Amino acid sequence: MQKMIFILIGIFINIFLSLPSYSIQLINYKSYQLVVLSEFKFAIYECSKLDDVDGKKSECLGIYLNQATSFLEMNENKLNNIIFKKIQNQLSTAKELIAYKDWDNFDVLLKNLNLDL
Amino acid sequence: MKFLILVSLVLLSSCSKDQDLNFPTVGRTETYKIFEGNHVAAPLEVSPIYSVYDFAVRITFNKAKYLLKDENGAISIDQQDWNKLTGFSDCNFYDAYTGMGAMVGWRWNPNQKRIELAAYVHNNADRSRHVKEFKNVYMNENESYVFRIVADEKQKKYTYTIEDPDLTSLSVKEKIVMKEQGNINEGRGCKGNPITGRLISPWFGGTQSAPTEIEIKVEYLKL
Numbered sequence: 001m002q003k004m005i006f007i008l009i010g011i012f013i014n015i016f017l018s019l020p021s022y023s024i025q026l027i028n029y030k031s032y033q034l035v036v037l038s039e040f041k042f043a044i045y046e047c048s049k050l051d052d053v054d055g056k057k058s059e060c061l062g063i064y065l066n067q068a069t070s071f072l073e074m075n076e077n078k079l080n081n082i083i084f085k086k087i088q089n090q091l092s093t094a095k096e097l098i099a100y101k102d103w104d105n106f107d108v109l110l111k112n113l114n115l116d117l
Numbered sequence: 118m119k120f121l122i123l124v125s126l127v128l129l130s131s132c133s134k135d136q137d138l139n140f141p142t143v144g145r146t147e148t149y150k151i152f153e154g155n156h157v158a159a160p161l162e163v164s165p166i167y168s169v170y171d172f173a174v175r176i177t178f179n180k181a182k183y184l185l186k187d188e189n190g191a192i193s194i195d196q197q198d199w200n201k202l203t204g205f206s207d208c209n210f211y212d213a214y215t216g217m218g219a220m221v222g223w224r225w226n227p228n229q230k231r232i233e234l235a236a237y238v239h240n241n242a243d244r245s246r247h248v249k250e251f252k253n254v255y256m257n258e259n260e261s262y263v264f265r266i267v268a269d270e271k272q273k274k275y276t277y278t279i280e281d282p283d284l285t286s287l288s289v290k291e292k293i294v295m296k297e298q299g300n301i302n303e304g305r306g307c308k309g310n311p312i313t314g315r316l317i318s319p320w321f322g323g324t325q326s327a328p329t330e331i332e333i334k335v336e337y338l339k340l
Contacts, residue, residue, distance in 0.1 A: 035211035036163045043157045063159040
């Protein structure tokens with residue numbers, strides 16, 4: 001019994017001293033996700049105010065919507081499934097509306113765009 | 118005995134690193150664009166940082182010249198505002214613009230026709246922003262430099278250096294130390310941990326949005 005305790009203590013000391021990864025500070029994942037998604041939301045709103053005469057509005061929105069979709073998919077296993085599907089559908093519809101340059105319906109969607117988790 | 122094994126498993130699981138945070142970062146080159154009329158850069162930078170004290174990037178300004186005018190057509194006072202070039206949030210904050218973080222500031226000086234640079238620290242403790250301008254190094258479009266920010270483990274301190282773009286020479290052109298001094302903390306908001314936060318996207322302003330398109334190339338060298 002005593003021998004087992006010493007072996008276990010030894011294993012712990014070895015782990016904490018030999019592996020630098022154990023000094024890694026853990027990410028507060030929920031806070032991180034919330035901030036990133038709120039920044040996507042802000043960026044999409046900023047782009048929506050641009051003029052699309054030279055295609056800048058479509059280009060700008062396309063970059064963020066594609067990126068937000070990738071971020072969401074990368075984090076799928078960390079999100080509630082219903083919320084994930086809802087946000088994914090909104091982003092997908094937004095991309096279709098941009099492709100058709102349907103700005104009236106895009107503005108309606110934007111008002112209801114909810115990237116909150 | 119069972120108790121000891123249980124404690125062992127709990128301790129080990131609490132130390133495990135989040136394996137899902139798999140963002141390719143070191144060696145990555147990203148060209149950020151700030152569209153005319155925007156503050157935020159595209160693409161948005163979302164990569165987390167959670168295990169290093171040393172941050173280094175090679176920067177090239179592809180498009181950096183801009184002019185902010187007031188209602189009389191003269192150069193606006195906003196021309197002196199610092200734009201954010203790159204950096205990171207820290208101390209488990211993820212929004213460096215309002216939280217805690219270390220960034221590099223930049224602005225175009227139309228009179229001197231050069232890009233001015235600064236160490237720029239946000240400290241959430243007193244909602245303060247601390248800026249110290251580099252006095253020896255200036256840039257221009259299509260020039261490159263390496264910017265390094267080292268977070269101190271034991272003190273509330275960041276050390277900023279600007280170095281030659283060719284990393285083999287590693288010659289430091291200028292150094293600025295941002296640290297806690299008495300009641301004023303111009304440095305890190307925390308100590309004892311590696312940088313924990315995320316990379317910061319370039320941001321225009323300041324008060325006004327970009328009057329013309331800005332383009333910045335960032336190569337992530339050390340994270």
